Every structure is written in structure tokens, then in C-alpha cells.
Amino acid sequence: MEKRVTFKGIWLPLLLVLPQMLVTAVFFFYPAGQAIWQSLFIPDPFGLSMRYVGLGNFEYLLSNPYYRASFVTTAVFSILVTVLSMGVALYLAVLADRLIKGSGVYRTLLIWPYAVAPAVAGVLWLFMFNTRVGVVTWYLGVLGYDWNHVLNGEEAMGLVVVASAWGRISYNFLFFLAGLQAIPRSVIEAAAIDGARFWTRFRTIVWPLLSPTTFFLLVVNIVYAFFETFGVIHTITSGGPQQATTILVYKVYADGFVGQDLGSSAAQSVILLLIVGALTVLQFKYIERRVHY
């Protein structure tokens, strides 16, 4: 789509795009280029010079069991976060959609967690499950379950998943509710007249018509789980225990800043870049032709 361009001039528009161009060049393209460049080198042991290794960093990474484990961790983490937060959000949205009035009140209350930073969400959940003072930990102990996410990798994963999913419910809820309310009432009523009960109607009518929203949220939530959950992981587990919750983004940070392994960190950035690129393309493809059924 093009506008009938109506204003003349060359310097004015260039001046107008200049601020964005500058900021983007300095803080985006240069660093991104650096990441790609650095991924081809390794520093010598004294950090004085860089040695060109071609794709050596990538080969090393892909054969490194820790990195592979981090891939699996990320996949498991993302799927669990996505399914959990979307499931709860859909459940709440379907209920809110059934209300004749009052759904606005629930909506107002349910969007709270969106405003809570992932890192703060991490602290809230850490507090509940803290091994020493956590309320939930204490009651679990009363029930005879010894909760310790500091030592138990699966419990740690469970905790970061729940904390991440919790913060995402609002977002998914809003989109699901909008999607549900966009379904014409007449379609559902026609099905009701045809004798379909609630569950049948949901399965055969609502769910298929909701599929564009669901697919969209699927992609967006995976991106969220990949990148925006850093705060949750850093506050609750710092990637532990034994890297059980080290997702890819956390590993870029850990290797680059804590481990000071720039070549490897840069190579990891490039791999992440490819993953985001693929996800973005997927998302844009979806926008072009809306999914149905």
C-alpha cells in the first residue's frame, strides 16, 4: 500500500528519519554486526587478541552437551509456560465470556499481573516457595512433601514455569476474551438450536473459530518464554540447580558476562537471532493469511 505522496523535499524527510537512524545504527546494527563478527573469533587466554576460528564457535557449541541441554531446557520450559498460561487464560476467558454482566470487573482484576515485571513475579513466587520461610513450602511440609527447588531440578523448573506463566495470563486472557466476543452470537445460537450442548459447541464451533487467536498467541508466547522470562529465572534460580533452568537467553548472559566467553556468547546470540527470525517470519506469514480451522 502506497500513499499518494503529497509533500516534496529530500532534506526534510532525511532529517526526520535521522534520529531513529542514528539510534538504530549505534545501538542496534553495530552491536548486531559485532555479535556476528565476534562469533567467528575466540579470544586468546590472556584476552589480548582475537583468533579467527570461522564456524568453530558454532561447531563447539553444537557439540557441547551443556548447550544442547540448554536447548532441551528451553524447549521444555517454553512449551510448559505456553500451554499453562494459555490454558488458564482460555478457561478464564470462556467463563468471563459466559457472563451477561460483570465480565468487566473480572477483566479489570485479571489484567493486574500484566503490569507486574517478570523479575518481580519471580520474587513473589520465590517468597512463597522459599525453602526457609515460604508459606507454601511450609504447608507442603505439613502434608509430608519436602519442597526444595534449590536442590531439585524438576521442582526448580516447575517453579519458574508457574511464575512465568502467571505473569502471562492477563495478556492471553485479553486476547482470548476479545476473540470469543468476536464470534457472532448467531452462530452459537444456531448450534444451540441444532441441539449442541455447551461442550459440543465449544469443540465444534468456538474452538475452530478461535484458531487464529490461538495460533497468534502460541507464537507470541513462545517468543515471550524465550526472551522475556530472563527476570524470572535470574531471580528465582539463577539457572540452577546444575543448569536445570538455564534457558538459552540465560546462557548468553551467563557465558558472556559471568563467564566472559565472548566468542561463544556471540555465537549463541547469532543462533538466537536465527530462531527469532524464524519465529517472526512464521508470525508474519500467519498475519498475511489468517488461519482458519
Next chain:
Amino acid sequence: MATVSLKGITKSFGKTEVIHGIDVDIRDGEFIVIVGPSGCGKSTLLRMVAGLETVTSGEVQIGGARVNDREPMDRDIAMVFQNYALYPHMSVYDNMAYGLKIAGTPKAEIAERVAEAATLLQLEDYLKRRPRELSGGQRQRVAMGRAIVRKPSVFLFDEPLSNLDAKLRVQMRLEIKQLQRRLGVTSLYVTHDQVEAMTLADRMIVMNAGRADQIGAPLEVYANPQTEFVAGFIGSPPMNFLPADMAHDAPPGAVKLGIRPEHLTLAQTGTAAKVIYTEALGAETLLHVDLANGTRATVRQDAIAPHPKEGETVHLAWDAGNRIFFDSEGQRC
């Protein structure tokens, strides 16, 4: 007040030429309607006069001066747009005053001119409203008010009535005509509606595929169309086109014989035709008939005349003076 001259105007978008050379001299105070089907280039022509499109070759003169390279605001024109293009966040008053404010007109004078225009257009009670709080006809008036307050030498109208319903369109048509008479401002008016063109124009420019097929007073164009296109476009129902060999005295090269529906009469003898259906419109009745050679023709009759029934065979006659012949290029011959 000013004359407008277009001299050999052409327009190309990339390599495609869409306007193939228009020449016309518009007198001071004249109301010119540019009419034609969609895509004929009429809006582009108007926008070139406005300065919203560049002129590929040729010259636009306003008041005798070449204005090709002037910005719209420096051409002493005002324009009324098809969708009115009112600024949605400004009141009616501000919409009308905006151009004057930019020009640095003193506040008191702006107020005076806006008040004057508002009175003229019966908008006094609406000056504080936003465009979305107005009806279609009122928005139309505001758009005209915006043009009037600037006291330009030339008004340009780009299909200003096409967003209104039929009844309002007729009413606004009348208002525009009266207003233009009163102000005496040279006006160029673009429309695809030939009735609008007929009723408004002092002279009209009938455009077809980037050319001006004919320029002339409405009745002159109606009575004496220079091309087959003009003949078919102006007039409703349109002119009938019969094979030229139906006339014994057709000039050499003629392939079509044109005759207006009101010039066909029913007679005892003459060309036989079968009535397919009739449309009784009240004041008149239209008979749609098929000739023996398969040509469909329309006959316009007074409502009081006795009408043949559908399916009946009738005989058609016409006066030789009302015939027009066209050659294979669609030109008059």
C-alpha cells in the same frame, strides 16, 4: 476572479500517458464541468490545476500567469474534495479559518470572513461543532465554506456531491449553482454524473480516455455530439445506435446511425420492431424494442400517448434532421 487556460496539458505516470493533451480557455466567472466515466482522467486534470499533481507537459495558466511550478497555496485557488477532507479534530469554525490562519490573516478579519461564509451557507449554528457531529449535507457546506472564506480566484470541485444521497444531491446541486452565480468565481467542477454536468455547466468538457472529446455548452453538446462516445455518454436514456445502412442516404464511411429516444416515433409504417418491455415513469414512458436485425433501441413517449403492449410489433419512424452518423473511429461524419 481570473481566467484559466490549459495549453496542451499531458500527464504521465511513469511511462503511461493518461492525459493526452488538453486545450481549453476558461473565461472569468465561467462554470466549467469536466465530465466523464471513472478513469478518464478528469480528476487528474483538476488536480493538475490545483497543483496537487505535477504537469508532465503543457502549461496551466491562472489569470494569465503560468502556475505549473507554484505550490497549491500560491495559485489562488480553493478546492472542495469528494470526501470533504474536513479536519476531524477541529471545529467547523477552525476548519474554515485554518487556511487564513496560516496565511497570517488578522484575527478580526478571519472572524468576519468566516461569519460571512457561515451566513451564506446557513452554518451559523454549527460553528462550534466537530465535523462528525454534522450531517452529510452540512459537512458538504463546511467544505464549501472553507473554500469561500479564502476568496480565491478559482474554485475547484472534485466530485463534491458523490457522497450524498440522491435527494440531497439535487438540492446541493442547486445551492452550488446559485452560490457560484452570486460569487461569480471561475469554477472547475469534476463529476461522473452527466445530469449534474448538464444542470451546472456553462460549458462542459466531456472526457474520454484522457482526451477532451468535446467542449461546449450542455445543450449544444447534447444536440450535436462530436463523437459516438459523447453521444452515448450524455443523455439518459442514452442515444440509440443503429446500423448506418438502415438509412438510404448515409454518408460514405458511416457505420452507425445515432438517434435520441425522444426522436423515435411510432408510425403506421416504417421499421418493424418488437416491444420487449415498457417502463412507465409517470411523465414519460420508455419502450424497449428489438429491431429485426437484433439491435435494441429505446423509444421515449409522453405518458398520455397510447402504449403498445409487450410482445406487440410496432413500426418506428424518425425525422432525417435528427439523425447523426458516426464512422468506424467513432467520429462524426
Next chain:
Amino acid sequence: MITREGMVEKRGVGHWFTHLGLIIGLLFIFFPIWLAFVASTVSQPEIVRPPMPLLPGDQFFENYRKALVSGVNAPVAWMMLNSLIMALGITIGKIVISLLSAFAIVYFKFPGRRLFFWLIFLTLMLPVEVRIVPTYEVVANFGMLNSYSGLIFPLIASATATFLFRQFFMTVPDELAEAARVDGARPMRFFWDILLPMSRTNIAALFVILFIYGWNQYLWPLLITTDPSMNTIVMGIKQMFPSGDDIADWPVIMATSILAMIPPVIVVISMQKLFIRGLVDSEK
């Protein structure tokens, strides 16, 4: 509304089950926040001897005063001010540069327009998390560590807002710009008098989204603010936990957590309509 009431499952017992289901959901959502609030109103001994109480105590003013005035490493009031400056800087900076460049892209034809368009399109794909190490180096080289500009600029370098405004400008009828031209408005005058006022709602909606985005940043401030007086509140909370085996000052930490969520919650709740609109727009 009438059509909805006609539907079978909206009546009687089912109606109450619907409310019950929603309330259970709300409890799940609010329990962590409630617990944090309770913890911020009781004393440290009440927390370290589990189970802690589930109803607020009487230490509210004491804990919040302590957090705001002295904090653990830096006063929380100070950190909130840092957060506010960062959030507003990101929000306003991004909106301003995006408005200008979107205006140029939509209303002008200039050399390099396509290239520029595709370059900023690329930025949509890369969150700051992916390029942290080299971005950190750039900021360090500029001497912008522990500074507001270091906090703000790298987070402005993305084009989401530019796309949003471009999309909106495309829906503004061409005739408005032409009418303004005929009225004698030069490009910047048109931008200021007409385009900007017409974009008010979009700007406000984006403001809400970006403010929350900026306020809630974590990784970036964590990297570049080593000086506690430059910490933002969201990243500062984690810094309040003691290293080693010392016991954390939970009441103050939880008071800080509550303080960290208050501004964005107020923004979201009070501008709910704009927020939802901004959310939907920015994902289209």
C-alpha cells in the same frame, strides 16, 4: 445483551458455577500479590518463623518507611525515581523518534526510503536480550554505564512504534494532506496541526504499553548500573537479597516489590481501554 440472555447455560445454577470458576482463577492470580502485601506489613520475626500470618500486620508504615528512605543498598524512593526517568525516557523518546520517521516514510518520497524501511523492519526481530554483550560494549565505550542515557537509548532502538504510527498514518485520508496543502500548510505545519492531534489516541495507547515495558526492564539495568544509586526498582529488588546464608530482610523486600508494581498497575487499570487498544494495535 438480549440475545445473550436467551442462551441456555447463562441461567440458574450454571451462572453461579461461572462466577465460582472465575473467583478461583482470581484467587490463584492474587494469592502471590496478597502474600507479598501481608509480608510487607509484618515484622521480620513473624516471617522467619513459618508459617507466616495470612492477614496483614501492623508494621505497614514502619516497613514502607524503611524501604523508601533507606532500603538495603539504596533508598527505594531513589530507585523509583530512576525507574520513572528510564520508563518516561524510553516512552517519550521512542514515541517522538517514531512519529517523526513514520511521518517521513508515509508522506515523503526520498532517496533511501525503501532501504530505511527495511532496516527498521529488521529491528523488529531482535530483542535487546539477544545482543546484550556487544550493546554493552558500545554503551561502555561511550562512557554511558551508570547513566540515564545508557539505560534509555539502547531500548529505544526498535521500530515497533514506527510501524504502529506508519499503519495509522496510512489510514488517514490522502485528501486531508491535500486540503492542508491547498490551505497553505507546509509539511511540518501539517504534521503539527493535523496529524499529531489526530494521533492522540494512538499515542496515548502506545504510551501505556511503552511505559510498562520501560518500567519493567530487568536485564539491561542489571548489566549497566553497577552503582546502587543508579539501580532501578525492578532490578534493585534482587540486589536486596544477601549473598551467602544471611537471612533476607523480607518485609522490606516485599514492600519494595509492592512499590515496584504500583505505578504500572495504576497506569494499566486507570487507562484500561487505551491499554487494551494499544496491546491489540501493537500486535497487529
